[in-house]
Amino acid sequence: MPLTSDAPAADAPERAGPPPTEAPALKVVPVRHPARWAAIALTAVVLAQFAHGLVTNPGWEWGVFAQFFTTETILRAVGTTLQLTLYGTALGFLLGLVLAFMRLSDSPFLKTVAAGYIWVFRAVPLIVQLLFWFNLAYLYKRIDIGIPFGPGFFSFDTVNLVGAMSAAVLGLALHQAAYAAEIVRGGVLAVDDGQLAAAAALGIPRLRQLRRIVLPQAMRAILPNAANEVISLFKGTSIVSVMAIGELFYQVQVVYGRNGRVVPLLMVATVWYVLLTGALSVLQHYIERHFAKGATR
Amino acid sequence: MSAMVDIRSVTKSFGSVEVLRGIDLTVRTGEVTVVLGPSGSGKSTLLRTVNHLEKVDSGQVSVDGQLVGYRRSGDKLYELRERDILKQRTHIGFVFQNFHLFPHLTVLENITEAPVAALKRSRKDAEAAARRLLERVGLADKADAYPRQLSGGQQQRVAIARALALEPKLLLFDEPTSALDPELVGEVLDVIKDLAQQGTTMIVVTHEIGFAREVADTVVFMDDGRIVEQGPPSQILDAPRHERTRAFLSKVL
Ligand SMILES: Nc1ncnc2c1ncn2[C@@H]1O[C@H](COP(=O)(O)OP(=O)(O)O)[C@@H](O)[C@H]1O
Ligand SMILES: [Mg+2]
Numbered sequence: 001m002p003l004t005s006d007a008p009a010a011d012a013p014e015r016a017g018p019p020p021t022e023a024p025a026l027k028v029v030p031v032r033h034p035a036r037w038a039a040i041a042l043t044a045v046v047l048a049q050f051a052h053g054l055v056t057n058p059g060w061e062w063g064v065f066a067q068f069f070t071t072e073t074i075l076r077a078v079g080t081t082l083q084l085t086l087y088g089t090a091l092g093f094l095l096g097l098v099l100a101f102m103r104l105s106d107s108p109f110l111k112t113v114a115a116g117y118i119w120v121f122r123a124v125p126l127i128v129q130l131l132f133w134f135n136l137a138y139l140y141k142r143i144d145i146g147i148p149f150g151p152g153f154f155s156f157d158t159v160n161l162v163g164a165m166s167a168a169v170l171g172l173a174l175h176q177a178a179y180a181a182e183i184v185r186g187g188v189l190a191v192d193d194g195q196l197a198a199a200a201a202l203g204i205p206r207l208r209q210l211r212r213i214v215l216p217q218a219m220r221a222i223l224p225n226a227a228n229e230v231i232s233l234f235k236g237t238s239i240v241s242v243m244a245i246g247e248l249f250y251q252v253q254v255v256y257g258r259n260g261r262v263v264p265l266l267m268v269a270t271v272w273y274v275l276l277t278g279a280l281s282v283l284q285h286y287i288e289r290h291f292a293k294g295a296t297r
Numbered sequence: 298m299s300a301m302v303d304i305r306s307v308t309k310s311f312g313s314v315e316v317l318r319g320i321d322l323t324v325r326t327g328e329v330t331v332v333l334g335p336s337g338s339g340k341s342t343l344l345r346t347v348n349h350l351e352k353v354d355s356g357q358v359s360v361d362g363q364l365v366g367y368r369r370s371g372d373k374l375y376e377l378r379e380r381d382i383l384k385q386r387t388h389i390g391f392v393f394q395n396f397h398l399f400p401h402l403t404v405l406e407n408i409t410e411a412p413v414a415a416l417k418r419s420r421k422d423a424e425a426a427a428r429r430l431l432e433r434v435g436l437a438d439k440a441d442a443y444p445r446q447l448s449g450g451q452q453q454r455v456a457i458a459r460a461l462a463l464e465p466k467l468l469l470f471d472e473p474t475s476a477l478d479p480e481l482v483g484e485v486l487d488v489i490k491d492l493a494q495q496g497t498t499m500i501v502v503t504h505e506i507g508f509a510r511e512v513a514d515t516v517v518f519m520d521d522g523r524i525v526e527q528g529p530p531s532q533i534l535d536a537p538r539h540e541r542t543r544a545f546l547s548k549v550l
Binding site for chain 1: 379399403414443
């Protein structure tokens with residue numbers, strides 16, 4: 001029962017004793033926060049100064065920014081960046097899923113292979129790996145498909161097979177897979193054992209247990225980490241500018257190399273990165289909401 | 298009457314700990330067997346060997362005349378493939394102490410999942426059957442709720458409906474009321490009693506002595522991985538022959 005001062009009086013109007021004294025109407029005075037107000041004032045001043053500087057400092061060259069922000073070269077570069085992110089994420093998480101289940105399997109061999117992969121690909125800096133792939137043709141002149149260690153049926157010249165763009169996607173995906181594997185594994189481990197026991201006791205086929213029972217629940221733990229990875233891959237694509245691929249960062253470098261307007265062009269790239277990261281966060285919110293079905297928090 | 302469950306000389310160890318030390322038990326078709334015993338005596342492990350959630354180290358378990366988890370050829374036992382083990386399990390319903398409902402699926406989806414996935418029933422038929430089962434456990438209005446929106450007693454009744462959806466020959470209950478608040482125990486026991494009256498073959502691990510007295514055909518007392526004694530409830534509960542049984546009963550009664 002809630003503890004209120006007037007409830008008993010209302011419940012028992014006929015009780016004996018002296019009549020209840022009229023409860024005076026009291027005014028509630030909220031506690032004051034002088035320190036908070038000081039912090040707000042200070043922050044507002046700093047923000048205003050910063051905004052003032054953005055507008056009035058001619059160094060930002062907003063005219064140049066506006067001129068280039070939506071030119072075709074830049075838009076095409078944004079497209080390339082998004083492509084690299086999409087393919088890198090899709091392939092990376094696909095391979096990561098396989099690696100995660102290898103590492104969770106009962107086979108010591110599969111476990112070790114997956115753990116070894118994760119070790120190596122987390123250890124090698126992305127840029128070093130990308131340059132390796134870019135120079136694959138130097139290592140393996142041809143790739144033959146056929147009987148292992150035996151005669152080949154098909155063969156490709158690696159120079160034609162691994163163009164700059166596919167080398168970049170390959171590098172990003174293989175790098176991403178190592179991290180994705182650990183994120184997926186963490187998500188699967190977070191699912192209660194009892195869920196698998198219940199699914200097994202019901203005779204649900206193995207793959208369906210994973211797809212329908214385990215993964216949807218694992219997604220709740222996977223998604224926030226996966227979103228971090230996608231966003232960091234999205235920005236990480238700027239590394240492939242070393243391979244002369246026309247993604248966003250490479251393209252603004254090309255433009256400011258020609259016209260010397262470094263700051264406004266860096267702002268072009270920055271604003272695109274910020275806007276698209278915002279869009280990814282919104283997407284994350286909706287995907288997380290989808291997988292929160294039946295959850296209380 | 299024929300034997301629905303036949304457990305012969307079953308042993309099981311976890312590492313160096315011997316959890317089952319030679320269990321022999323027969324459960325006849327249509328009968329209710331209640332298993333009692335102190336915590337850690339191996340009751341859950343025994344129950345889990347009956348549907349091969351736990352592999353035995355030696356001995357064998359048959360359900361309805363079929364070896365569980367193995368195929369016999371001459372004097373050799375061949376381990377079944379996982380696919381065949383999963384198929385055997387569809388004949389054996391299991392109800393867990395902590396329900397283990399699928400939290401991201403609605404009550405209806407929880408119940409239809411196995412009939413659709415394992416028995417290849419059409420979704421429509423499975424849903425119609427699921428609604429009948431929900432009616433039977435008194436939860437017809439909860440079909441679209443998620444498990445976390447239900448009380449523990451309601452969740453356990455859904456879990457029973459989920460097990461029944463496969464129309465199993467045998468039902469196994471592992472302390473179905475131990476995780477419930479006292480006032481919710483009755484509603485779950487009522488559902489199980491109802492099943493018992495309709496002649497469902499069951500093995501029930503429980504500490505509810507009143508329930509055992511009322512519905513059990515056989516009461517089994519386990520301690521330290523062995524069956525200490527078994528018999529009709531009147532004998533085991535009222536006139537136990539072994540000191541350990543007496544000591545246990547004096548604690549739970
Ligand atoms: N998966 C397991 N791994 C190791 N030890 C286990 C496992 N399952 C059960 N045990 C041990 O086996 C013994 C019997 O457990 P259990 O069958 O759950 O007993 P009960 O259900 O009678 O309480 C306990 O000592 C428990 O710690
Ligand atoms: Mg137990």
